[in-house]
Amino acid sequence: xxxxxxxxxxxxxxxxxxxxxxxxxxxxxxxxxxxxxxxxxxxxxxxxxxxxxxxxxxxxxxxxxxxxxxxxxxxxxxxxxxxxxxxxxxxxxxxxxxxxxxxxxxxxxxxxxxxxxxxxxxxxxxxxxxxxxxxxxxxxxxxxxxxxxxxxxxxxxxxxxxxxxxxxxxxxxxxxxxxxxxxxxxxxxxxxxxxxxxxxxxxxxxxxxxxxxxxxxxxxxxxxxxxxxxxxxxxxxxxxxxxxxxxxxxxxxxxxxxxxxxxxxxxxxxxxxxxxxxxxxxxxxx
Amino acid sequence: xxxxxxxxxxxxxxxxxxxxxxxxxxxxxxxxxxxxxxxxxxxxxxxxxxxxxxxxxxxxxxxxxxxxxxxxxxxxxxxxxxxxxxxxxxxxxxxxxxxxxxxxxxxxxxxxxxxxxxxxxxxxxxxxxxxxxxxxxxxxxxxxxxxxxxxxxxxxxxxxxxxxxxxxxxxxxxxxxxxxxxxxxxxxxxxxxx
Numbered sequence: 185x186x187x188x189x190x191x192x193x194x195x196x197x198x199x200x201x202x203x204x205x206x207x208x209x210x211x212x213x214x215x216x217x218x219x220x221x222x223x224x225x226x227x228x229x230x231x232x233x234x235x236x237x238x239x240x241x242x243x244x245x246x247x248x249x250x251x252x253x254x255x256x257x258x259x260x261x262x263x264x265x266x267x268x269x270x271x272x273x274x275x276x277x278x279x280x281x282x283x284x285x286x287x288x289x290x291x292x293x294x295x296x297x298x299x300x301x302x303x304x305x306x307x308x309x310x311x312x313x314x315x316x317x318x319x320x321x322x323x324x325x326x327x328x329x330x331x332x333x334x335x336x337x338x339x340x341x342x343x344x345x346x347x348x349x350x351x352x353x354x355x356x357x358x359x360x361x362x363x364x365x366x367x368x369x370x371x372x373x374x375x376x377x378x379x380x381x382x383x384x385x386x387x388x389x390x391x392x393x394x395x396x397x398x399x400x401x402x403x404x405x406x407x408x409x410x411x412x413x414x415x416x417x418x419x420x421x422x423x424x425x426x427x428x429x430x431x432x433x434x435x436x437x438x439x440x441x442x443x444x445x446x447x448x449x450x451x452x453x454x455x456x457x458x459x460x461x462x463x464x465x466x467x468x469x470x
Numbered sequence: 471x472x473x474x475x476x477x478x479x480x481x482x483x484x485x486x487x488x489x490x491x492x493x494x495x496x497x498x499x500x501x502x503x504x505x506x507x508x509x510x511x512x513x514x515x516x517x518x519x520x521x522x523x524x525x526x527x528x529x530x531x532x533x534x535x536x537x538x539x540x541x542x543x544x545x546x547x548x549x550x551x552x553x554x555x556x557x558x559x560x561x562x563x564x565x566x567x568x569x570x571x572x573x574x575x576x577x578x579x580x581x582x583x584x585x586x587x588x589x590x591x592x593x594x595x596x597x598x599x600x601x602x603x604x605x606x607x608x609x610x611x612x613x614x615x616x617x618x619x620x621x622x623x624x625x626x627x628x629x630x631x632x633x634x635x636x637x638x639x640x641x642x643x644x645x646x647x648x649x650x651x652x653x654x655x656x657x658x659x660x661x662x663x664x
Contacts, residue, residue: 344591345584381588423621423622424590426622426625428590431590431620434625457623
């Protein structure tokens with residue numbers, strides 16, 4: 185979860201954008217309330233999306249109230265009130281993800297990043313404890329996903345889909361967490377799986393150049409060989425990413441969710457494709 | 471389970487060609503792609519599954535009696551499991567078939583299982599193999615084509631959202647006329663006849 189799940193703003197209505205921003209701001213507030221001031225800085229768009237999906241899946245009553253931004257008291261911003269735990273759930277997921285991501289960084293990135301990670305880790309570990317207390321099941325999902333991811337990357341297997349599986353599975357479980365209705369839960373699982381796979385693949389594409397130079401693990405190189413050119417990777421990646429978005433859109437439409445529907449559709453049908461395009465552009469420029 | 475011959479509306483002693491023809495006819499009629507509205511789509515999907523199952527069953531039965539291969543007998547069971555969404559189970563059964571007995575249909579069903587699990591790269595490989603082994607089979611070809619469309623971002627999304635924003639012939643004409651007007655204002659001419 186690295187902030188790839190964005191809206192495509194030019195196609196949004198102003199009221200939709202306001203609603204989206206309200207969820208973002210409320211999540212920020214929730215992070216502060218649950219985990220303290222510093223936790224706010226970990227917020228990104230992915231968790232806003234998660235919060236919206238959860239509110240849509242739970243069919244929560246959502247109301248908007250006016251408020252002020254704590255970072256900039258002069259700016260007015262809206263907040264969302266909802267009568268369920270979607271926001272605190274998303275906040276907890278964010279904290280758990282941050283902790284495990286930092287732990288991962290401590291192991292393998294360069295010295296500068298490692299130093300920063302070491303300094304933030306005590307905070308993150310505190311957040312993790314709090315989040316795990318509230319949602320022990322989610323903690324087990326995330327920690328298991330990290331282990332599995334590591335294991336799949338170390339193994340000799342070359343199945344491209346197997347590399348994406350742990351991340352995709354984690355998101356599929358998070359999306360469908362504690363949803364009683366069987367068919368809704370299955371749909372959310374599928375949606376989460378495709379989003380998770382897409383995020384993993386976009387991230388891998390983003391890092392492709394660096395990974396190739398530093399001879400680190402990258403699923404595209406494992407699948408296509410180390411001598412692969414940018415064009416080959418781009419062609420292959422584009423195909424895989426397109427299927428994921430396509431399937432995610434299809435699954436989402438089947439669910440017939442009401443809350444935040446236009447915003448979620450904007451993200452799925454336009455936002456993801458736009459991010460994908462930008463990442464391709466960025467990798468090509470290098 | 472219903473009598474597969476009744477589902478396809480053919481006699482029990484119909485030839486393979488007749489059965490294939492009836493299957494194609496029904497598949498065209500009930501293909502879920504033709505039913506965009508939600509309630510109809512569910513029904514069509516259900517009907518489609520039934521038709522697929524019936525077709526698979528007949529083909530497998532006939533193949534089984536012809537070549538007496540015991541391994542082939544399990545395919546209708548696998549197709550049923552896929553239809554019910556029990557992909558893990560179906561995968562287990564598929565894995566049980568020895569490599570030298572894997573037919574085009576085996577690869578097709580594997581592709582279906584992989585696709586439904588979200589393993590698209592492997593699904594594509596399996597569909598390709600099925601198509602290569604039996605290029606005449608319409609089901610395999612459709613599956614491969616559907617996959618290709620999705621690869622190119624022309625699957626489900628574009629049908630509805632019309633992602634085509636490229637420049638049409640009309641746009642070019644408009645631009646030329648505009649440019650011509652500008653040129654004329656400045657005393658020159660771009661298109662002499664207008």
